[in-house]
Amino acid sequence: MITERSEKLYAEACGYMPGGVNSPVRACRSVGTTPLFIERAKGSRIWDEDGNEFIDYVCSWGPNILGHACEPVISAVKAACEKGLTFGACHKSEIELARLIRKHFPSMEMLRLVNSGTEAVMSAIRAARGFTGKDKIIKFEGCYHGHSDGLLVKAGSGLMTQSIPSGAGVTEGCTRDTLLAKYNDESSVRALFDEHGGEIAALIVEPCAANMGVVPPKEGFLQFLRDITAEHGAMLIFDEVITGFRLSDGGAQKLYGVTPDLTTLGKIVGGGMPLAAYGGRREIMECVAPLGSVYQAGTLSGNPCAVAAGIATLKQIESTPDIYEALDKKSAVLEEAMKSAGLNVNRCGSLMTAFSNSKKVVSYDESRACDTEKYAKYYRHLLRNGIYAAPSQFEAMFVSYAHTAEDIERTAEIIKAFNGE
Numbered sequence: 064m065i066t067e068r069s070e071k072l073y074a075e076a077c078g079y080m081p082g083g084v085n086s087p088v089r090a091c092r093s094v095g096t097t098p099l100f101i102e103r104a105k106g107s108r109i110w111d112e113d114g115n116e117f118i119d120y121v122c123s124w125g126p127n128i129l130g131h132a133c134e135p136v137i138s139a140v141k142a143a144c145e146k147g148l149t150f151g152a153c154h155k156s157e158i159e160l161a162r163l164i165r166k167h168f169p170s171m172e173m174l175r176l177v178n179s180g181t182e183a184v185m186s187a188i189r190a191a192r193g194f195t196g197k198d199k200i201i202k203f204e205g206c207y208h209g210h211s212d213g214l215l216v217k218a219g220s221g222l223m224t225q226s227i228p229s230g231a232g233v234t235e236g237c238t239r240d241t242l243l244a245k246y247n248d249e250s251s252v253r254a255l256f257d258e259h260g261g262e263i264a265a266l267i268v269e270p271c272a273a274n275m276g277v278v279p280p281k282e283g284f285l286q287f288l289r290d291i292t293a294e295h296g297a298m299l300i301f302d303e304v305i306t307g308f309r310l311s312d313g314g315a316q317k318l319y320g321v322t323p324d325l326t327t328l329g330k331i332v333g334g335g336m337p338l339a340a341y342g343g344r345r346e347i348m349e350c351v352a353p354l355g356s357v358y359q360a361g362t363l364s365g366n367p368c369a370v371a372a373g374i375a376t377l378k379q380i381e382s383t384p385d386i387y388e389a390l391d392k393k394s395a396v397l398e399e400a401m402k403s404a405g406l407n408v409n410r411c412g413s414l415m416t417a418f419s420n421s422k423k424v425v426s427y428d429e430s431r432a433c434d435t436e437k438y439a440k441y442y443r444h445l446l447r448n449g450i451y452a453a454p455s456q457f458e459a460m461f462v463s464y465a466h467t468a469e470d471i472e473r474t475a476e477i478i479k480a481f482n483g484e
């Protein structure tokens with residue numbers, strides 16, 4: 064594979080941006096390669112600047128459930144752009160997107176559109192604190208909720224990939240109110256509520272963890288979180304930035320039948336544009352300015368072009384009744400291939416990780432114990448053979464509706480051919 068142009072561009076980019084990238088995992092350091100510079104993408108395929116073609120399973124880290132450059136989405140964005148890129152004012156499409164979101168996530172009785180998952184989570188936590196009048200939050204080791212200060216503690220994939228335990232530049236004061244529990248371990252949560260019960264504003268969780276590799280919740284774990292938070296008057300926040308519209312049209316909360324107080328969405332809801340949302344029970348959201356004293360704002364929030372992409376994507380999902388069944392079937396074929404290559408797979412619908420260890424991964428500690436060198440070899444094997452996967456053991460693989468049966472068959476054959484080298 065010739066990567067001359069990408070290498071040249073990378074060398075140049077390194078002079079301008081830290082590590083040559085605008086988000087750390089893209090630097091591909093843990094898999095021993097340098098990044099490919101992508102020139103264009105369509106459907107299940109991406110092409111780099113050297114003209115190499117790949118079947119893409121990164122899918123921009125989740126948004127592209129319909130594949131790249133899906134026609135109805137592109138048309139909707141083009142039409143919106145023609146009318147103006149940003150108004151900084153109310154427009155009727157915001158209502159349409161909010162209506163669509165609430166239709167699928169009825170727990171989001173009231174919601175706000177923001178620009179990134181990081182912002183959605185940061186704002187949801189602020190709303191929970193404002194509503195409860197309490198300070199502390201519980202998060203889980205290995206769950207990632209964006210890069211706001213208070214949440215950068217044992218924060219999963221990006222930091223795990225770089226072996227950074229917690230972020231430098233984050234003061235002790237910022238994380239003093241962040242309590243850490245162990246995912247899938249009820250006793251660790253109970254212990255925190257026993258000690259700090261009256262001070263806890265919220266517990267935030269990825270309802271199906273996907274930033275320590277994919278680690279689904281154990282049977283009953285989410286209901287346990289629902290019960291213990293309700294008992295202590297703490298808000299339960301489901302961070303569905305990845306799982307929203309991915310695991311089902313109503314996200315993980317519909318799949319597992321557990322209703323949180325607040326939800327954050329990102330990725331798919333923005334259809335590939337910078338858009339995210341947070342929302343939940345009306346009485347909590349009524350604490351947000353201008354109705355209440357929790358301040359949250361944004362110059363580009365509800366941006367008309369991003370909103371158009373979100374609406375078109377959600378409508379496309381609605382008009383494809385077999386989408387989740389089809390994604391599940393395709394993903395099952397890949398799962399079997401990974402198993403035959405001796406990898407240990409965790410999968411929830413079209414979200415999966417091939418772990419390079421021999422034991423089932425149900426916790427952050429087990430995920431951390433993976434043989435990342437072996438994963439790097441697996442990654443390079445895939446890349447050499449035209450498959451673009453996540454350059455980190457701790458990220459998920461995403462399958463899109465645009466992956467054809469032939470794409471899946473070809474990918475499965477390549478995965479099966481991995482012999483550990």
Ligand SMILES: Cc1ncc(COP(=O)(O)O)c(C=O)c1O
Pocket residue numbers: 124178179180181182184207208209210269274302303304305329330339
């Ligand atoms: C579960 C989860 N929450 C929040 C975020 C942050 O979203 P963003 O990268 O849009 O800021 C991510 C990003 O991957 C995520 O996976």
